[in-house]
Amino acid sequence: MMEPTQPIHEEESRTRPIALGIAVVAGIIAAVLRIVPHPPSFSGVGAVGIFGGARLRGWQAFLLPIVVMVLSDLSLWVLTGFDPKYSLGHLSRAYVYAAFGVYVLIGRCLQKRDSIGSFAVAALVGGLQFFLVTNFCEWLFQPLQYHLIPEAFRYSRDLGGLATCFAYALPFYGETPYVSKPFMLFQDHQLSLAWTCIGDFVFSTAYLLAYRAFTQPTAKTAPEPVVANS
Numbered sequence: 001m002m003e004p005t006q007p008i009h010e011e012e013s014r015t016r017p018i019a020l021g022i023a024v025v026a027g028i029i030a031a032v033l034r035i036v037p038h039p040p041s042f043s044g045v046g047a048v049g050i051f052g053g054a055r056l057r058g059w060q061a062f063l064l065p066i067v068v069m070v071l072s073d074l075s076l077w078v079l080t081g082f083d084p085k086y087s088l089g090h091l092s093r094a095y096v097y098a099a100f101g102v103y104v105l106i107g108r109c110l111q112k113r114d115s116i117g118s119f120a121v122a123a124l125v126g127g128l129q130f131f132l133v134t135n136f137c138e139w140l141f142q143p144l145q146y147h148l149i150p151e152a153f154r155y156s157r158d159l160g161g162l163a164t165c166f167a168y169a170l171p172f173y174g175e176t177p178y179v180s181k182p183f184m185l186f187q188d189h190q191l192s193l194a195w196t197c198i199g200d201f202v203f204s205t206a207y208l209l210a211y212r213a214f215t216q217p218t219a220k221t222a223p224e225p226v227v228a229n230s
Contacts, residue, residue, distance in 0.1 A: 018214045019055035026051055026207050027068045034072040035079065041196040045069060046103045046126045047203030050119065053107020055211060061107065065100040069093075091144060095137035099130045103200075114212065119204050127197035131169065139165040 026048045033043040045068055052061035070088065077086035084090055103126045110118055139155050139162050146154060155161035170193065 015055075015211075015215045016057070019211060020060065022207050022210050022214070023048065023052050023056055023060070023064055026203065027064050029203070030065075031068045031072040031075075034068075035075050039195055039199075041193075042199035043072075044199050044203030045100060046123070046130060046196070046200040047207065049100050049103025050107040050110070050122050050126060050200065050204040051207040051211075053104035054110035054113075054119075054122075054208075055107075061104045062101055065103065066097055069097055069100060091141055092134075092138070095141075096134055099133040102126070102129050102133065114208060116205055116208070119208055120201050123201035123204055124197050126200050127193060130196065131193050132166075135166055135169040136162070138169075 026044070030043050030045045030048050034045070045065055048068055049061070049065045052064050056064070073086045073088060073093065077083060077088075080086060085092060087093075106122050106126050106129070110122055113119075142149065142155055142165075143157075155165045
């Protein structure tokens with residue numbers, strides 16, 4: 001009765017190291033892109049969560065995007081002259097990191113799917129949830145930072161204030177001028193959210209295709225018949 005499951009376990013044992021290797025490479029790419037000049041919100045950290053959730057098992061899928069964010073945040077903290085918003089002690093790090101954890105949960109829905117269309121939907125949902133989660137928390141926890149925020153930029157504690165927060169977030173570039181300035185061509189005020197979704201889709205699809213290429217079994221050619229010599 002256990003024989004049918006053996007090929008499945010063998011397949012998982014074969015593909016798991018490949019998935020982990022691609023995920024690690026994806027994490028390195030995302031960390032580097034957050035530091036070097038790049039189009040706004042186009043670093044692919046969300047794609048690390050989507051791919052990891054889809055192809056990694058257990059804690060590895062959640063740990064990888066957090067490690068990427070911690071290392072790149074520390075680098076940006078130093079490179080920007082210790083900008084407090086990149087400090088690991090900044091309040092925003094808690095809900096930003098949590099939003100990347102949601103990317104992993106979205107990726108979990110793709111464990112039995114490998115179509116580009118399904119990854120496109122995951123990228124769109126991931127980008128939208130990141131926008132909603134992080135900006136809702138920004139509005140929710142803003143009173144804890146009133147001492148750092150000029151009164152003119154404080155949102156009211158009602159639906160109007162929340163709507164204003166979301167409206168102001170739409171043109172937000174997603175990165176500091178330090179890393180985005182060379183890409184002024186891409187900094188359309190209305191495209192920040194779009195760039196997030198596009199980046200998640202491009203990178204997660206690239207990692208999916210790489211995974212396919214490394215895990216698809218090589219086609220075996222049928223042996224040619226042996227013709228007896230007369």
